[in-house]
Amino acid sequence: MAASQVKGSQLEKVKRLKEFTSLTDREAIQRLKSSNWDVNVALNAYYDSEPRSQTNNTNCNVSEIESTFDKYRDQDEKDKITIEGAMELCQDLGIEPTQFEFLIMSHQLGSERMGEFQRKPFVQGMVRLQCNTIQELKEELPQLMKLLDDPEQFRAIYNYAFILGREQGQKSLSLEAAIELWRLLLNNRFTMLEDWITFLEEKHGKAISKDTWTLFLDFASQPNIDLNAHDLMGAWPILIDEFVEYMQEKQ
Numbered sequence: 585m586a587a588s589q590v591k592g593s594q595l596e597k598v599k600r601l602k603e604f605t606s607l608t609d610r611e612a613i614q615r616l617k618s619s620n621w622d623v624n625v626a627l628n629a630y631y632d633s634e635p636r637s638q639t640n641n642t643n644c645n646v647s648e649i650e651s652t653f654d655k656y657r658d659q660d661e662k663d664k665i666t667i668e669g670a671m672e673l674c675q676d677l678g679i680e681p682t683q684f685e686f687l688i689m690s691h692q693l694g695s696e697r698m699g700e701f702q703r704k705p706f707v708q709g710m711v712r713l714q715c716n717t718i719q720e721l722k723e724e725l726p727q728l729m730k731l732l733d734d735p736e737q738f739r740a741i742y743n744y745a746f747i748l749g750r751e752q753g754q755k756s757l758s759l760e761a762a763i764e765l766w767r768l769l770l771n772n773r774f775t776m777l778e779d780w781i782t783f784l785e786e787k788h789g790k791a792i793s794k795d796t797w798t799l800f801l802d803f804a805s806q807p808n809i810d811l812n813a814h815d816l817m818g819a820w821p822i823l824i825d826e827f828v829e830y831m832q833e834k835q
Contacts, residue, residue: 597623603704604646604711605630627711648716649707655718656701663703670699676718677725684768688728689721691744698748739801742769746797756791759784774804776831783830788823796821811835 594616600623601612607630619625627644654662656669665673671681679685681699690698692713694705713728715721731737745768749761757765763781770777803809803824814820814828 594621597621600646601626601630604644604708643716644711644714645716646707646711649710650703652710652717653701653703653706657703665701665706667699670701673718677722679725682764682768684732685725685729687745687748687768688731688741689725690748691741692728695748697752735805742801743798745769746794754791756793757797758791759789762792762797770804776809777804779831779834780827783827787826787830793821796823800824 597616598609598612601607601616602609604627605612607615612626615626615629616623619629624643624645624647627646653665656665656673658664658666658669674681674686677685677689679689690701693701693709695701710716710721713721713724715724731741745765746757749757749765751758751761763784766777766781774780799819799821803820811828811831814825816825816828
């Protein structure tokens with residue numbers, strides 16, 4: 585059956601299933617037909633076939649996830665959770681907005697602004713995590729924290745933090761926000777972190793560009809950094825070169 589042959593409520597169910605999966609129109613129709621056009625049954629069947637389902641037996645229920653979202657949504661904007669709702673969400677999860685857990689959760693639930701969540705990416709994220717309720721999400725957080733042990737996953741979250749921390753309409757990250765995020769992300773990962781922050785406050789005092797943010801992780805991730813061997817003619821941003829010179833003068 586082609587998508588053009590699906591009508592009315594069935595077409596809406598095809599669109600809905602595709603929102604939460606990587607299925608094509610034809611695949612979504614086939615799964616829905618096999619599930620008697622029940623989106624939740626089709627969704628669970630999809631995740632039963634995914635590797636993750638081997639370690640997570642939660643059944644996805646889109647309606648229940650929608651209800652979870654509605655508990656925290658803004659009173660005037662039905663498809664958005666704003667700061668007040670995000671604070672309540674944190675309280676129910678037993679975390680603080682300044683904790684790593686909140687950053688990772690925001691990443692998983694598709695937040696594009698600090699303390700805000702849109703309905704569609706929130707539901708999609710909960711489906712991927714196979715969590716219907718906040719209690720289930722709370723129980724999943726320790727597993728999500730293990731993502732930090734994988735260098736590529738950590739890099740993805742690090743790069744995401746730049747996007748999340750920007751003010752709306754700004755291309756760069758304010759210095760204050762950058763410092764706060766660096767302390768969260770690189771504490772115990774970069775021994776010269778406080779020197780870097782002091783340098784920025786004393787010598788820079790400006791917003792941080794995406795290029796500097798991204799390449800600083802490469803700089804900070806070097807094993808046994810030897811400042812005297814730093815290549816000033818390399819591809820590092822000028823700000824990092826200036827930091828190296830700052831540190832060499834201090835020594």
